Structure formats: structure tokens, C-alpha cells
Amino acid sequence: MEPVKYELSGSVATITLNRPDRLNAINRQTLAALSEYLEQTAASGARVLVLRGAGRAFCAGQDLEEARGGELDYEAHLESYNRVFRQIRELPLPVVAAVQGVAAGAGMSLALAADYRLLSESAVFITAFARIGLAPDTGMTYTLPRLVGWGRAFELLALSPEVAAAEALELGLANRVVADEAFEEELQAVAGLLASGPTLVHSLIKKALDYSATHPAAEVLAYEAALQKLAGASHDHREGLAAFAEKRRPDFKGR
Ligand code: LHQ
Numbered sequence: 001m002e003p004v005k006y007e008l009s010g011s012v013a014t015i016t017l018n019r020p021d022r023l024n025a026i027n028r029q030t031l032a033a034l035s036e037y038l039e040q041t042a043a044s045g046a047r048v049l050v051l052r053g054a055g056r057a058f059c060a061g062q063d064l065e066e067a068r069g070g071e072l073d074y075e076a077h078l079e080s081y082n083r084v085f086r087q088i089r090e091l092p093l094p095v096v097a098a099v100q101g102v103a104a105g106a107g108m109s110l111a112l113a114a115d116y117r118l119l120s121e122s123a124v125f126i127t128a129f130a131r132i133g134l135a136p137d138t139g140m141t142y143t144l145p146r147l148v149g150w151g152r153a154f155e156l157l158a159l160s161p162e163v164a165a166a167e168a169l170e171l172g173l174a175n176r177v178v179a180d181e182a183f184e185e186e187l188q189a190v191a192g193l194l195a196s197g198p199t200l201v202h203s204l205i206k207k208a209l210d211y212s213a214t215h216p217a218a219e220v221l222a223y224e225a226a227l228q229k230l231a232g233a234s235h236d237h238r239e240g241l242a243a244f245a246e247k248r249r250p251d252f253k254g255r
Pocket of ligand 1: 065067131
């Protein structure tokens, strides 16, 4: 069975972690396939990417059987995880993590690397690293405190509680929580809405937020101005202005 599946339907790409009997735990093959499909997504005409898991979980993090084998050089192995984190952040289109069931360890890190998290009521986040005597990785110390604040981040990392969907929403770890039965419909709706938006602008929003996370205000302002120059010269801006004047919905073309 392929460890990861890829599908492009119209302008919606979907990457599915596909080791359901291991709760989609990530091994070397998964990481290589994930990275390849992220590259493929970047080169495709996709305007939104959905990242999800097959079966009852989103992803249980690193495959602990592989880790127990004792052959993993953790620092080198993390370079493969980090590559995937960077690819998600640098993908010039919105990434939606569709989280059903558990997202633990590096699986939670991947969900947090995404731009939008849609959770089903059955979703559970577990940082998990400390439970097995590991430090957080795959970007979680970048994303988590920015989403929930420093104090909460420490608590979630150090005590590693199970965070159910409703609490995840309250903490800022989820954009929306929907009933399990309504999940597919809501996912299609969110993906469709993002895919019909101004994709270039979505990519600039990602860049601007990442930049603002690590730069002082004066530099952020200059960066915003540089990005606005790009947006201002785009088809989608011209279309947005025309649609406003003509009192109709804009027909954005994206990248
Ligand atoms: C698994 C896994 C799994 C393999 C469930 N591996 N089989 C680490 C190391 C190196 C470098 C890079 O970075 C990292 C980062 C990390 O990701 S560290 C965190 C790793 N993940 C975890 O510690 C989570 C481990 N899993 C669990 O704690 C539980 O399975 C959770 C809470 C996720 C789900 O519990 P349940 O719903 O009760 O399911 P289960 O435990 O019965 O799991 C179902 C099957 O999946 C089971 O196999 P079996 O043959 O008994 O049916 C598990 O062994 C397998 N599985 N996670 N990470």
C-alpha cells in the first residue's frame, strides 16, 4: 500500500497520509513521498491543498517502530521532516489540515504548519514528544506559541494532555470544528472557497505572516509595501476593482 496518496481534482489538491493501521505514523518512505507530492502540488495548477489522514486518525507522528529499531540518526532524520515543514510554509497556496481523530507529535506539527485547520468533533491534538522523552520538533516551537501563546505552549508541550476539538478551538489550534457527519461537506466548502479566492494574495498572506513572526515592525512595514506592489500589479487586483465597480462577484484567476 502506498504510504501517501495524491489527488488533483479541479484546483483542489489532496495529500492523504495512508498507513491507517499505524494511525498514519510517519516513516522514511512516508516523508519521501510527502515531500515529492508537495513538490508536485507546487508545480500543479492547484489553488488549495488539503492534507489529511486515511482511516480514524490524522497522524500519530513518527513511526515509533522505526525509532525503536535504533538506526535513526535523529538530527539527520529531522532534516527530512524540516524539509516538509518548509515546503508547506513555502507552498504559494493555502494548505488546509483536515483533522479527524488524533494528531500527535510530528503529526500535530504538520497540522500546525498548515494555514487552516478544520477539525471534526472527534479530533484530538497531543503534542506527545515529552511523553516519550523527546523535545518538540518539526516546527512546533515556531507555530505553537504563536497560535496559543507562550504559557499555554509550555503547558501543552510539558504535560502533553489530550486536547479535544472544542478546547482546540478555544485555544486557537483550530479554525473550525464541525460534526463528524458534516465533515466532508464542510471540507469541500472551505477548500472550494479558498480555491476560488485570489491565490497570489493567499501566497502573499502566508509570506507576510511568516515574515512578521520574526521581524521588527519597521521591516514588516517595508515588506508589506513590497508585497503590495506585487499584488497591486496583479490580474486579481484589476478584477477585484472591476467587480466592485460593476457590483458583481470577482472572478479571481489566482497565480
Ligand atoms: C503506531 C504509532 C506510532 C507506530 C500508533 N508509530 N505505530 C520523533 C523521533 C525522531 C525524529 C523525528 O521526530 C519525532 C517526532 C514525533 O513524532 S515523537 C511522537 C511520536 N508519536 C507518539 O508518541 C504517539 C504514539 N501513539 C500513541 O500514543 C497512541 O497510539 C495514540 C494516542 C496516538 C492513539 O491511541 P489509540 O487510539 O488508543 O490507538 P492505538 O495506540 O491502539 O494505536 C493503533 C495502532 O497504531 C497500534 O498498533 P496495533 O498493532 O496495536 O493495532 C499502535 O501501535 C499503532 N501506532 N501510533 N507513532
